Amino acid sequence: MAQSLITSEIDFDADGKQAGYLRVPHSVHRSAYGWIPVPVVSIKQGSGPVVLMLAGNHGDEYEGQIALTKLAQDLVPEALQGQVILLPMTNFPAAETGQRCSPLDNGNLNRSFPGDPGGTPTQMIAHFIEEVLLPGCDVLIDLHSGGSSLFYPATLLRGQGWTEEEGATLRALEAAFDLPQAWVFQGGGGPHSTARTAMGAANRKGVIPVMAELGGGGSVTPDILSLTERGLRRVLHHLGMLPAYRPDAPRGTRALHAAGSVFAYEAGLFEPLKDLSDPVGTGEVVGRIHDPSAPLRLPVDVISPYDGIVMAKRPMAQVRRGDAVVQIGYDMPDLAPQT
Known part of the structure; x- marks a missing residue:
């Protein structure tokens, strides 16, 4: 497997809270040796699960970007057992400009996995996530919304599981996130997935993936943002990573297949x-x-x-x-x- 050209300013093996950038090399007229700054935060303490959380996979989807930014500020290592890695603006050029796709290469990150280590910026980001970050993770949480052109109620997305054990884990994550609605995919998944999405990348690496669609319409909805923040903490508590957190009573989820x-x-x-x-x-x-x-x-x-x-x-x-x-x-x- 070709090595990524992206470098990280933080040490993912170190305990504590770190913030910096993934440096995506980008040589252009105004900056011959320049790089694209993808913000990254690692919060780590002791042993426990490793959870990768993405937002800004599509740049015009905002609840997740805000929720992960607030989580990065609020979560302290002393309250944590394990590691949370946060990418609040995963496809930074798209998120910076509020566009679904990157203005640099028209790259739709969630259609670009497994990526290319020597490709366009979007392809390099996809490759880094699939080949560098995901192999060290246990769970992926990929936060989306309907973007500019669609609006969803707060909805968890998940597969049915490659095995019975994985299916039970996914159902438990759905219950922990406790969003009003769930969209459950039929078929697919597993280590042989050919999906070009972040969830497909996680499946290929043996990581349990869930996704969420959280509002949209180019706006931020207070109740959906609140449900998102609540859900992330509930999931971390369910995984044993926030032992002192006290979740409120579950409200229930309506599980749907897409027609x-x-x-x-x-x-x-x-x-x-x-x-x-x-x-x-x-x-x-x-x-x-x-x-x-x-x-x-x-x-x-x-x-x-x-x-x-x-x-x-x-x-x-x-x-x-x-x-x-x-x-x-x-x-x-x-x-x-x-x-």
């Missing part, structure tokens, strides 16, 4: 007729697309091909053909044994 997205087939302004968590039936109109440039033209109905509920919605009114306007999910079947 699919509903797309616009015309350009115009989208009028939603459904809100988050609303029930939807196959053939039901979920919204209409209007064309104000032709006021007497009747709107075009957007029809769901799925039964279920609205898992996510588009907050932007303007749409083009091919834009997802809602995402539909359905409740996971009850697999409990019948008595």
Whole structure:
């Protein structure tokens, strides 16, 4: 495996709290020997699990960036058993500019794993995470939101587990995070995963991964940010890493499978007729697309091909053909044994 060209200013083996940068080499006209500063924090004390937390994987997703920044400030080594590694602006060029993809190479980090040690900046970051950071970790928590074009309620994302043991661990992490909604993937995962996401990278390295979709629409929602901060501490407590933390009572999670997205087939302004968590039936109109440039033209109905509920919605009114306007999910079947 080729060695990463990225260097770290912090020592991941040292106890205590450290903050610095991952230096991603980037030679450009204004800076022949320059580097891109990816902020990194390590908080370590004694023995225990190692948890890698990412935010800013997509740069226009903000709750996670704030939550990890606050956690970096608040968490002290004396309260910790194990190690937490935080990357609050994982694809720094994208996060710095508030864009989904990096303005330097148009790189979508969550479609770039396993990366390339000698590739573009986004590919180098992906490679460093998969080949340098993840092999030393036990759990990955990758914080996302709907970004500029979608809005999710606070939702945990997880697989069903490559083995029975892994499945039980993932269900326990879901319960510990205790978000209102969970999106459970069907199939995939495991050491042979070909997914180009951070979760796929974790699966390939034998690390337990969970992800979260936390709001979106280019904004920060106070209640979702609060749920995020609460969930991270609850997970660390569940893993035995915050022994003095006292979690409040669980509130419960609605577990869903994704049925699919509903797309616009015309350009115009989208009028939603459904809100988050609303029930939807196959053939039901979920919204209409209007064309104000032709006021007497009747709107075009957007029809769901799925039964279920609205898992996510588009907050932007303007749409083009091919834009997802809602995402539909359905409740996971009850697999409990019948008595």
